Amino acid sequence: MGLTDREKYQDKIKRLAGLVRSSGKVYALTGAGCSTESGLPDFRSPGTGLWEKVDPLKYSTSEVLYNDPESFYKFGFPRFKDLTAAQPNAGHFAMAELEQLGFIKGLITQNIDGLHFKAGSKRIWEVHGHLRTSSCTGCGARRSFQLLIDKLDSGEVPPRCSCRSVLRPDIVLFGDSMSSSYFEAERALQAGCDLLLAAGTSLTVYPVAGLPRFAKQLAIINLQPTPYDREAAILINQKFSAAMVDLVRELKR
Template sequence: MTYEEKIRAVADLLRAHDRNFALTGAGISTESGIPDFRSPGTGLWTKYDPTKVATLSALRRDPASFYDFCIPRWTSYTGARPNDAHRALARLEELGYLVGVITQNIDGLHRQAGSKRVWEIHGHLRTCHCMSCGETYPFSTLVEQYEGGQNPPLCGRCRGVLRPDVVLFEDQMSEDFFKALKALSGCQVMLVVGTSLQVYPAAGLPELARRVVIINREPTPWDERAEVVIHESCGKVFRDLMAALGEPL
């Protein structure tokens, strides 16, 4: 199929079914200025070993070094804004073409774009909590302590180490992941957007859909099984898809 035929095919799939979901990864946010993890040469994990810098054991072993690595990256997200792909997914939900968005991203851009039903299966950067007593704080508390010279950031109640409410390597999956598994019952079409489908258990979610559409710059393990595969930027694909549906952004 040509690119134009693929866009029409995706539009037809969304029109023909009413239990459709999107599964998104870091690639949807690159056009908002947030680097992804695995793109050759530019991905974060091509430069650093995630098993050494982004694990629960790394946080416990040397929390100061963990925060020296993570805080500058997390705070760089705060100026990011939703791009056309985020806005299109929110609009597709509003129009009834999507039930909601399941995202591996912690940047909060789907919510900023207006998506109402969002399952953040790897957590988010809105809150943090104490690893000792469980006290919850706004994420800004963690950042303010770090930027004020307190590293690692500590709980105001028991002086335990604070940690963000994100899913680190070695962590258990978030509650949203299990909610997403239930929500996906009967999923007819899954738009897989901006993810290389390398990290499990998120990479196994397309198994729960009857039809899968891949929208990603790089090839994925699902390309041979998907109904439609488009290797192009997410923003372009969704601008063209919305036009094909008669709902230009």
């Protein structure tokens, strides 16, 4: 009699734990699929993906921000503001515990929601930025993200710095150059990565989708197919939280 789906899944978790234990330098790469269990939509899931509902190229671009900041803040910005109320799920806490236990050297995330930060992960490369700070497009002064929110709530659209230039969230918009955090993460992987654990990411958005090429081995935890599935040493089609909690439990045995 063959193995049940549950038994096959448990076997994959055990093999992944063994791979993590035997690999010297392990890094994690995460995407929007990690945050769906925190109530945030991902980008590409059929029927629920954010980009099926909102055209990101219409309002959430650097071109709109600089040329029509009022439209950016009225129509593009609200979806970013909504992210700030989300809380980490069990998978985020499990990922932080992996770092605390010494199993991963660092975490690269494409997410701007800050949930890995809230969950306690320490060495994080937030390659698309975060929603903890904002910056002036004129003088470059760094402000809190909350100040930006407060200005919008008071009716100041677009929100402006004391120098009267427009404030912007410290995230990478369509049309922006990649952040310095991305290049730091790339250098870390180039310096040595025995295993890259990609979780909750479609691995289709470049340049981040090119990072697996720096890893000796790749493990994937994702509900949807990715272009790297055939190359993965281990592929687990499971929800982020369940797989991460089970992985930590297995590693602690």
